[in-house]
Amino acid sequence: MTKGQNVLVGENVVLGENVVLGNNVIIYEGTVIGSNVIIQDNAVIGKQPTRAKASILPDFKTLPPAKIGNGVIVGTSAIIYANAVISDEVFIADLTTIRERVKVGVKSIIGRGVAIENDCTIGMCCKLETNCYITAYSTLGDYVFIAPCVVTTNDNYMGRDKERLDKFKGVTVDTGGRIGANSTILPGKTIHKDGTVAAGSLVSRDVEAEILVVGHPAKELRKVPVSQLLKNQ
Known part of the structure; x- marks a missing residue:
């Protein structure tokens, strides 16, 4: 392990081989960290x-x-909460927050x-790009772009x-779904496989598979071009 200054590693932390810890890193008790991991300042x-x-959340x-x-x-300055599971070869950029009971795929x-x-x-x-917000109780499939x-x-x-207390429902984005910049997705909505939301849209109903929607509220514009479908990448 290589570590910078003022690093705090709690009890029973498991560290793999070739772990690099920057300055002022805090790793809480019991955390498990694999090999070849870099954790920055x-x-x-x-x-x-x-x-x-x-x-309103339960104690x-x-x-x-x-x-x-x-x-x-x-x-740098990322925060990963307890009971989060980060799979192999994930890249987590500066200032990111990943809350409890979150799973992130390979x-x-x-x-x-x-x-x-x-x-x-x-x-x-x-791929979740700069400053996007994934609300609680959401599910993103594989190869999703936000x-x-x-x-x-x-x-x-x-x-x-x-x-409202028993009606919270996040969003679902199926495999290959894509959402353009500055879009808003309302509670409980599903973007089906290869569904695509144009930039600046307001999604107030489900987006069907392989359909491009645009506008306020978002409406179907056309099918996603065949060359853009995940199976053709």
């Missing part, structure tokens, strides 16, 4: 979540440790400033009315 791995007094005890696979790169790229909230699944070979500043949502009641 000021990153925090395995942080336990803190519940606000007014939070919880200590969560299991985070697990980081082989060949992972974690950027070789996915999580861009600068991305926030992935609790209880999400990200498939393999996905452009910069995309916003996904999970609460149709916007924080009011107790009726």
